[in-house]
Amino acid sequence: MANLNIDSSKVRSYDAIVIGSGIAGGWSAKELCEKGLKTLVLERGRDVQHVKDYPTTNMYPWQFEHRNEIPFDVKQENPVVSRCYAFREDAQHFFVKDTEHPYVQEKPFDWIRGYQVGGKSLLWARQTQRWSDFDFDGPARDGFAVDWPIRYGDLKPWYDHVERFAGISGNKDGLPELPDGEFLPGFPLNIVEKYFKEQVETKYPGRKVISARCAHLSKPNQIHIDQGRVQCQNRLLCQRGCPFGGYFSSNASTLPWAAKTGNLTVRPDSVVHSILYDDEKGKAIGVKVIDRNTKEEIDFYGKLIFVNAAALNSNLILLNSKSKRFPNGLGNDSETLGKYVAFHNYSARISAEYEGLLDYKVDGKNPAGGGYIPRFRNLHKQETDFLRGYAAGFGAYRSSGSDQSGMGEDLKNSLLNPKLGNWGVGSHMMGETIPKESNYVALDETMKDDWGIPQLKISVDYDDNDAKMKKDYLDTMEEMFTAAGFINIKRNESSQAPGLDIHEMGGVRMGLDPKTSMLNKWNQVHSCPNVFVTDGSCMTSTSTQNPSLTYMAFSARAVDYAVNELKKGNI
Ligand SMILES: Cc1cc2nc3c(=O)[nH]c(=O)nc-3n(C[C@H](O)[C@H](O)[C@H](O)COP(=O)(O)OP(=O)(O)OC[C@H]3O[C@@H](n4cnc5c(N)ncnc54)[C@H](O)[C@@H]3O)c2cc1C
Numbered sequence: 001m002a003n004l005n006i007d008s009s010k011v012r013s014y015d016a017i018v019i020g021s022g023i024a025g026g027w028s029a030k031e032l033c034e035k036g037l038k039t040l041v042l043e044r045g046r047d048v049q050h051v052k053d054y055p056t057t058n059m060y061p062w063q064f065e066h067r068n069e070i071p072f073d074v075k076q077e078n079p080v081v082s083r084c085y086a087f088r089e090d091a092q093h094f095f096v097k098d099t100e101h102p103y104v105q106e107k108p109f110d111w112i113r114g115y116q117v118g119g120k121s122l123l124w125a126r127q128t129q130r131w132s133d134f135d136f137d138g139p140a141r142d143g144f145a146v147d148w149p150i151r152y153g154d155l156k157p158w159y160d161h162v163e164r165f166a167g168i169s170g171n172k173d174g175l176p177e178l179p180d181g182e183f184l185p186g187f188p189l190n191i192v193e194k195y196f197k198e199q200v201e202t203k204y205p206g207r208k209v210i211s212a213r214c215a216h217l218s219k220p221n222q223i224h225i226d227q228g229r230v231q232c233q234n235r236l237l238c239q240r241g242c243p244f245g246g247y248f249s250s251n252a253s254t255l256p257w258a259a260k261t262g263n264l265t266v267r268p269d270s271v272v273h274s275i276l277y278d279d280e281k282g283k284a285i286g287v288k289v290i291d292r293n294t295k296e297e298i299d300f301y302g303k304l305i306f307v308n309a310a311a312l313n314s315n316l317i318l319l320n321s322k323s324k325r326f327p328n329g330l331g332n333d334s335e336t337l338g339k340y341v342a343f344h345n346y347s348a349r350i351s352a353e354y355e356g357l358l359d360y361k362v363d364g365k366n367p368a369g370g371g372y373i374p375r376f377r378n379l380h381k382q383e384t385d386f387l388r389g390y391a392a393g394f395g396a397y398r399s400s401g402s403d404q405s406g407m408g409e410d411l412k413n414s415l416l417n418p419k420l421g422n423w424g425v426g427s428h429m430m431g432e433t434i435p436k437e438s439n440y441v442a443l444d445e446t447m448k449d450d451w452g453i454p455q456l457k458i459s460v461d462y463d464d465n466d467a468k469m470k471k472d473y474l475d476t477m478e479e480m481f482t483a484a485g486f487i488n489i490k491r492n493e494s495s496q497a498p499g500l501d502i503h504e505m506g507g508v509r510m511g512l513d514p515k516t517s518m519l520n521k522w523n524q525v526h527s528c529p530n531v532f533v534t535d536g537s538c539m540t541s542t543s544t545q546n547p548s549l550t551y552m553a554f555s556a557r558a559v560d561y562a563v564n565e566l567k568k569g570n571i
């Protein structure tokens with residue numbers, strides 16, 4: 001048989017390469033494949049196939065060796081990931097363990113990651129709110145970061161586009177600070193959540209309590225059924241991977257859809273080392289990969305490159321992509337790469353009890369998690385001594401307990417018929433933090449990972465603005481809880497490090513001026529036009545809303561632009 005040179009660069013050439021297969025990468029891949037581009041998705045983690053690779057999804061509580069607890073020794077070895085509420089026995093296989101992928105904490109930072117096909121889309125809590133003009137105008141109005149190069153109107157059609165496909169449940173609430181979307185029916189609030197809504201909206205004009213919007217199929221449309229997904233069964237076992245495709249994940253939705261086009265190749269176990277830049281051509285030509293298992297170095301080539309490795313890893317890859325033209329990281333003419341990292345401040349919560357409405361209890365489970373209080377601080381004018389504001393979650397549940405002191409029949413009856421107590425209510429803060437030059441990530445000069453890639457050094461912290469905002473959240477919620485007649489109010493200020501909110505953003509920010517930003521209004525690297533960055537690293541500021549829906553919209557919008565430019569011969 002002829003000796004075929006199957007290792008030629010042609011075999012490793014594609015129209016487009018996407019780095020990362022999580023929420024942003026899945027969307028980039030879907031859009032690129034639908035537009036007819038042969039697309040390679042490079043994913044550092046193992047393959048995870050929808051349904052087949054959800055080993056715990058149908059397990060009963062008693063089938064878990066540790067009753068869904070993480071054993072003490074695992075916690076001790078992995079203190080960072082153990083602090084994440086969703087790191088439990090049933091979902092631990094989708095989380096990165098601290099010991100396996102070390103990083104340098106110049107200041108404490110809880111970096112929570114999911115390295116597998118699907119990334120953190122398997123793990124997220126699926127809260128999905130659009131950003132508004134209050135968010136995109138914010139930096140220009142308050143001067144806390146550079147101006148965004150876009151406004152809500154630029155993103156609106158792309159929010160529509162991604163919401164229709166992903167399936168977002170929510171109500172039309174008519175709030176300019178939280179634009180309505182293309183919703184499936186919202187999940188209803190329970191009786192005490194509704195009661196609190198009435199209390200707040202009557203006593204505090206301008207403040208709202210709405211049903212949280214989330215990426216669940218409350219009532220699927222044809223497009224969701226075509227994806228092979230069905231109605232959410234309200235099981236609340238989502239972080240194990242949902243065999244119904246009840247919630248949006250890359251694995252259930254965008255990746256299989258992209259595969260149907262015949263244009264998709266996914267290469268798991270491919271740790272991207274850097275982007276290859278050709279000084280003569282003046283553009284990126286491909287991506288260098290280290291095979292996760294064999295440690296073999298392989299180059300892949302592509303005309304378009306989408307960087308979607310999640311915010312901090314995209315920073316790492318760009319910082320590690322050095323060439324004659326870009327000695328300090330690809331596209332880094334502005335010297336802003338790695339800087340202006342920001343996050344959400346989730347470090348305060350408040351709980352209480354309510355003695356009213358005891359004739360009612362909760363019926364079923366709500367995957368949206370209950371209520372959402374959109375940002376009301378500093379919206380129409382600056383009214384506090386801190387910049388920007390916070391949103392908050394709000395939920396109510398009926399407490400119950402059973403007497404476990406007896407034996408035999410009595411104990412069985414007591415366990416089977418728990419006694420209902422007061423309602424419990426709780427809220428957590430979701431605060432915007434200010435992007436600052438001093439909050440940065442960089443390559444560590446000495447420490448490398450198992451694949452010979454420099455470890456990421458993270459230097460990110462809270463500031464005075466965060467402290468003032470947190471106090472205002474606690475004072476304001478306490479006042480509203482008191483006004484609603486709640487009792488036993490408990491304020492809880494956690495000393496958690498930044499990062500645990502899992503909404504890290506920035507470092508590769510968008511902007512109007514190439515001197516102060518990395519990306520233009522199309523998420524395109526100012527000085528390397530065939531590279532696009534559409535995950536959280538592109539965010540100029542952080543808003544109070546959960547960010548992932550916005551990454552989806554950015555990804556779809558950037559692909560549309562990139563493919564048009566490619567066809568016109570401009571890239
Ligand atoms: C418990 C939890 C709850 C959350 N709740 C919400 C929520 O309610 N709402 C919300 O909006 N967001 C939420 N998030 C955050 C959300 O998951 C992320 O914002 C989102 O997944 C980011 O998408 P991404 O594509 O940028 O990153 P990811 O989904 O993390 O995907 C990045 C992918 O890139 C891969 N990768 C990284 N480095 C490399 C490399 N060098 N080479 C190749 N591949 C690489 C990773 O393995 C990963 O698969 C939550 C996250 C967690 C863990």
Ligand code: SF4
Nearest residue numbers: 232233235236242246
């Ligand atoms: S709540 Fe819905 S999405 Fe979550 S596991 Fe159950 S069916 Fe799946």
